[in-house]
Each structure stands twice: as structure tokens, then as C-alpha cells.
Amino acid sequence: MRLSFDIALRFLKSGKGQTLLIILGISVGVAVQMFIGSLIQGLQISLVDTTIGSSSQITISSVNKDKTIKNWERVVYEANLLSPNIKNISVSADGPANIDYEEDIDSVLIRGFNLDDADRIYKFKEGLLEGSLPFKKDETIIGKELSTKSKAKLNDKIVIVTPSGEQIKLKVTGIFDLEVSSLNDTWVVTNLETAQEILSLDSNVTSVEMQVSDVFKADEIAKQLKYTLSIEDTKVDNWKDQNQSLLSGLNGQSVSSYMIQVFVLVAVLLGISSVLAISVVQRSKQLGILKAMGIKDKDASLIFVFQGLMLGLIGAIIGVCFGFALLYVFTKFAVKPDGNPVVPIFINKGFIALSGMFAILSATIASLIPARLSSKLNPIEVIKNG
Amino acid sequence: MANIVELKNINKIYGDKIKTQVLYDINLRFEENSFNSIIGESGSGKSTLLNIIGTLDKPTNGEVFIDQNRTDTLDKKALSVLRNQTMGFIFQFHYLLPEFTAKENVLMPYKINSYKVPKEVDEWADELINLVGLAKVKNNLATDMSGGQQQRTAIARALINKPKIILADEPTGNLDSDTTENVYSILKNINKNFKTTFIIITHDQRIAEKTDRIIEIKDGRINLDLRK
Numbered sequence: 001m002r003l004s005f006d007i008a009l010r011f012l013k014s015g016k017g018q019t020l021l022i023i024l025g026i027s028v029g030v031a032v033q034m035f036i037g038s039l040i041q042g043l044q045i046s047l048v049d050t051t052i053g054s055s056s057q058i059t060i061s062s063v064n065k066d067k068t069i070k071n072w073e074r075v076v077y078e079a080n081l082l083s084p085n086i087k088n089i090s091v092s093a094d095g096p097a098n099i100d101y102e103e104d105i106d107s108v109l110i111r112g113f114n115l116d117d118a119d120r121i122y123k124f125k126e127g128l129l130e131g132s133l134p135f136k137k138d139e140t141i142i143g144k145e146l147s148t149k150s151k152a153k154l155n156d157k158i159v160i161v162t163p164s165g166e167q168i169k170l171k172v173t174g175i176f177d178l179e180v181s182s183l184n185d186t187w188v189v190t191n192l193e194t195a196q197e198i199l200s201l202d203s204n205v206t207s208v209e210m211q212v213s214d215v216f217k218a219d220e221i222a223k224q225l226k227y228t229l230s231i232e233d234t235k236v237d238n239w240k241d242q243n244q245s246l247l248s249g250l251n252g253q254s255v256s257s258y259m260i261q262v263f264v265l266v267a268v269l270l271g272i273s274s275v276l277a278i279s280v281v282q283r284s285k286q287l288g289i290l291k292a293m294g295i296k297d298k299d300a301s302l303i304f305v306f307q308g309l310m311l312g313l314i315g316a317i318i319g320v321c322f323g324f325a326l327l328y329v330f331t332k333f334a335v336k337p338d339g340n341p342v343v344p345i346f347i348n349k350g351f352i353a354l355s356g357m358f359a360i361l362s363a364t365i366a367s368l369i370p371a372r373l374s375s376k377l378n379p380i381e382v383i384k385n386g
Numbered sequence: 387m388a389n390i391v392e393l394k395n396i397n398k399i400y401g402d403k404i405k406t407q408v409l410y411d412i413n414l415r416f417e418e419n420s421f422n423s424i425i426g427e428s429g430s431g432k433s434t435l436l437n438i439i440g441t442l443d444k445p446t447n448g449e450v451f452i453d454q455n456r457t458d459t460l461d462k463k464a465l466s467v468l469r470n471q472t473m474g475f476i477f478q479f480h481y482l483l484p485e486f487t488a489k490e491n492v493l494m495p496y497k498i499n500s501y502k503v504p505k506e507v508d509e510w511a512d513e514l515i516n517l518v519g520l521a522k523v524k525n526n527l528a529t530d531m532s533g534g535q536q537q538r539t540a541i542a543r544a545l546i547n548k549p550k551i552i553l554a555d556e557p558t559g560n561l562d563s564d565t566t567e568n569v570y571s572i573l574k575n576i577n578k579n580f581k582t583t584f585i586i587i588t589h590d591q592r593i594a595e596k597t598d599r600i601i602e603i604k605d606g607r608i609n610l611d612l613r614k
Binding site for chain 2: 001002003006007010011013014285286288289290291292293294295296297299379380383
């Protein structure tokens with residue numbers, strides 16, 4: 001076996017051009033695979049993040065007549081207890097109301113939060129164009145579209161008509177832009193107390209919202225939550241059930257990315273295999289005499305398996321370096337006007353290790369064909385021809 | 387003296403559809419320590435005969451005994467071991483591995499059996515290299531030697547495992563007459579000093595005359611068997 005390794009090494013060293021060509025082939029394959037994989041993963045992560053990163057991923061709401069959760073402190077407590085995966089739990093008192101600006105009346109959604117909790121989900125602070133959060137009673141922040149429509153500026157008062165017909169004035173302490181126009185257009189965000197008063201909820205809330213660390217486990221966690229909650233008359237929604245089309249889009253993207261990666265690998269595999277098969281023919285004299293001298297078929301085959309293994313290993317290492325270089329160039333040159341890359345790259349160490357391993361594995365598999373050829377080679381055929 | 391090689395009723399037929407018989411009922415014995423030559427025209431079947439003795443080829447029927455052991459029924463793996471331990475080959479072409487140096491080539495048959503080379507084997511390799519007069523070029527790659535040097539390396543390589551039999555197929559076919567003389571005196575010395583049996587195919591009448599026994603093969607049959 002050691003001898004097979006020695007011979008393999010010498011063969012590779014003596015055919016430098018050929019060796020470099022194969023290594024280059026493997027490296028390019030690995031680099032492309034790594035680049036595409038990282039790109040698609042980055043794309044998906046950023047897509048998921050923009051879509052659901054700043055919204056409730058699991059929402060507990062009430063199914064009783066008045067749609068309120070009375071014992072919401074218990075719900076929060078139980079959700080907290082259930083899983084370390086659950087984070088950013090926030091209660092909200094929501095309900096429709098109308099906004100009355102001089103010439104018109106429009107419907108809005110009153111959303112009352114404990115603002116420190118809700119900010120972790122909705123990132124109001126980051127989204128504030130001006131002003132500050134409405135911590136005090138009868139204060140509010142509104143979206144920029146609603147602000148334009150109602151001509152309400154900072155520190156102006158807007159008039160909200162409650163479902164029961166009462167008029168309540170709220171002071172605008174901030175204008176936000178959450179980058180979703182329907183929110184900017186309809187949300188009137190207040191503290192919990194204000195919303196509870198407008199919507200006559202007493203001290204109840206209408207939903208408990210939360211996020212999860214592993215967003216793709218939201219459905220499982222929601223199911224567990226539903227099962228463990230001691231409060232009756234609740235339903236638990238999760239983003240996955242509400243965004244089936246996004247999920248199937250992501251899925252399609254993953255599948256096509258896998259396809260590309262598989263075909264790149266197959267191309268690399270065929271390349272290595274054919275070059276190594278040629279090298280069996282090139283080295284048939286050497287193999288013939290080694291067999292005449294008594295090398296076993298297994299050891300003769302091992303020469304080529306070792307070649308495949310070494311080529312795969314070196315190719316994978318260089319390929320990963322190439323891949324990083326490619327990703328680096330991409331993040332430096334394919335940028336949006338603000339200097340951020342067009343697609344944020346996601347470096348997944350496990351994935352990169354896996355694609356390197358796959359290259360080594362496929363190079364070894366590719367070497368099995370020439371290994372078999374060499375095992376079949378009959379020494380007298382070579383010696384007769386010589 | 388004991389027979390190191392014994393052939394009984396060897397027939398060799400090539401081809402499936404169109405059958406070509408190359409050897410007809412060959413019965414031959416070679417004694418230990420003998421120095422033999424096989425002569426014959428090209429196509430007479432002498433190389434086939436040598437390949438059958440060397441277990442590189444199998445007879446269509448008949449029995450082959452090497453050192454009292456029947457070989458035509460052994461599997462490939464057992465034959466590999468047998469060839470490695472009891473036989474040395476010298477061909478018309480040297481078949482050195484161009485990727486290795488002269489000394490590495492000489493050690494190759496030993497390493498095929500066991501990778502680690504003990505000191506005495508290493509010294510034996512040097513001794514063989516001196517014997518064939520290659521001390522100066524022993525660390526040259528096989529490609530950086532003259533034809534004669536390459537062939538002498540191949541001879542040293544054939545001897546590294548101290549085989550009982552050396553099979554040589556036109557070992558000097560590619561060499562000029564001076565080198566040929568030199569190579570044969572080396573072979574003759576080895577035969578004398580190491581008690582190695584030689585079976586040498588040659589077309590050179592003068593060389594054949596220097597051997598102890600001349601066997602002529604004609605059309606697949608033994609035409610002449612001359613002992614000195």
C-alpha cells in the first residue's frame with residue numbers, strides 16, 4: 001500500500017501538466033459549487049429576513065367572542081417557559097378605528113404595545129424617521145404614508161374615532177418608515193394603555209406575538225405551544241403556514257441550486273475519470289512490468305485510487321481558496337449604491353467543508369474506473385507490444 | 387539434479403473463432419542452476435513458451451511446474467507472489483519505471499513484497515548495481531541513462547529478490563555487440579555465483595552457443611535440444 005502511494009505520487013509528479021490540469025478542473029468545480037451554494041444560501045437568508053425578520057413569527061390570538069386574551073400574563077409566562085428558541089415575546093392590543101382628518105375619514109389599525117418588547121420585533125426605533133417612541137398615554141407614532149395623507153406632522157394631534165364613536169386625540173411623537181407601505185399607511189402605534197382605552201379592552205390584549213431563533217422551526221414550535229398552553233380559546237398561527245408561496249419559492253430555488261451543484265460535480269467527476277483513464281494507457285508499460293514483477297491487482301488499482309484521492313484533496317483545498325476569492329470579489333464589486341453587496345453572502349463552514357469533502361469523494365470515485373482498468377491489464381499484452 | 391521448471395504436454399491455442407495453435411505438446415524440463423537458451427524464428431512460439439513458464443500466460447492445456455509446484459491452476463494473486471519470489475524477468479525492452487531512479491527501480495520487486503527495505507537488502511542492491519557496473523548512475527532517473535545502462539539496471543532488478551529462475555526474452559536485442567558481450571558475461575557470472583537458473587531467448591547464434599543447452603523451437607514444436 002505504501003508502495004502504491006509512492007508510485008502514485010511519482011506518477012503525479014512526473015506528469016506535471018496533466019496533474020495541474022486535473023487539479024485546476026477540480027478547483028474550478030469546487031469554487032463554482034461553493035460560490036453558487038453560498039450565494040443561494042445568502043439570498044435565501046436575506047429574503048427570509050426581509051420578509052419575516054421584522055414581524056411576528058408566531059402569533060397567539062383569541063378565538064372567543066370578544067377576541068381578547070384576559071390572562072395574557074400567563075400566556076407570556078408559558079411561552080417563555082416552553083422553549084429557549086422563542087424570543088422577543090410581545091403583547092399587543094389591536095383593533096380597527098377611524099382617523100378623522102378634516103376633509104376625510106379613513107380606517108386605521110390601532111396597535112398598542114409594551115413598546116420596549118415590541119421594538120425587538122418591529123424595530124420601530126430603527127424605522128423612526130423623526131421623533132421618539134410614544135411611551136406616554138395618548139401619544140402615537142404613525143407611518144410616513146399616513147402622515148402625508150393626514151398632513152399630521154411631528155407634535156401635531158390626530159383625531160381617532162373609536163369603534164364606539166368617541167373621538168380621542170393622540171399626539172404624534174414620531175413618524176416611522178417600516179419599508180412596508182401597508183403598515184406605513186394604516187398603523188397607529190401607541191402604548192398598551194392607550195390602545196386598550198380606544199378599543200375598550202379594559203386590561204386585556206388581543207394577541208401575543210413572538211419570534212423564534214430558528215425561523216424554519218416556527219411551525220413545530222407553534223404546534224408545541226398550542227399543545228401546552230393552559231389558556232383556552234386561543235389559536236396559534238405561524239409564518240410558515242401564512243407564507244406558503246414564499247416557502248415553495250425558496251424550495252424551488254434550493255432545488256435548482258442543488259441541481260447546478262450536482263451537475264458541476266458530475267462534470268468534474270467525468271473530467272478526472274477520463275484523464276486518469278488516459279493515464280492508465282500512458283502508464284501501461286509501467287503497470288505491465290509491475291505486474292510481471294508480482295504487484296497484486298489490488299495494489300495496482302490502489303495507485304490510481306491514491307492519485308484520485310490526492311488530486312481531490314489538493315483540488316478541494318485550492319478550490320475552497322478560489323471560492324473565497326470569488327466570494328470576496330463578488331462582495332467587493334457587485335454592490336448596490338449604498339456599498340452593500342447585491343446579495344449578502346452567507347459563509348456556511350459546514351457547507352464549504354461538505355463541498356470540499358464531496359470533491360475528494362468524487363475524485364476518488366472517479367479514480368475507480370481507471371483503477372479497474374489497471375486491475376484488468378494483462379502484463380503480456382504490454383510486453384508483447386513492447 | 388532437481389528440475390526447477392517442468393512442462394508437460396503444453397498446448398497453446400489463441401483466438402476463439404479463428405484458432406491459431408502456437409505450441410504443440412511441448413514437454414520440457416530445466417534443471418536447477420542451468421544456463422539455457424531458446425532459439426527459433428520469430429513467430430515460432432518461443433516467447434509464448436517463455437511467458438507460460440513465467441506464469442504471465444496460461445497454457446490452453448498441459449501442466450506447468452515451477453520448483454515442483456503446479457502453477458497453471460493457481461489464481462492471479464498466488465501467481466503474483468510466486469513471480470515476485472521465484473522469478474526475475476528481463477525483456478528486450480528494459481521496462482524501467484521512468485519516474486524512479488536506477489536504484490529505486492532495482493529495489494522495486496523487493497518493495498512490492500514489503501515496503502520497508504532492511505539494511506542488508508539495501509546493501510545487496512548496491513552490490514548488484516556494482517556488479518552490473520552502474521555505481522555512478524544509480525541515482526539517475528531511468529530516463530537519464532544509456533540503453534545499455536537501462537538494460538543492466540533491468541538485470542539488477544531481476545536479481546534483487548534472489549530468484550531461482552531468470553527468464554530473459556532477447557535481453558540484448560536492443561544493444562550493440564560490445565554491450566551484448568558485456569551483458570552476457572554478467573549473466574554467466576550470476577549463474578555461476580548465485581546458482582540461478584537462466585532461460586534466455588535469443589536469435590543470436592553466437593550467444594546461444596555460449597549457453598549450456600540450446601533448445602530450438604520451430605512451428606510450435608521442439609526441433610532441437612542440444613546439451614553441452
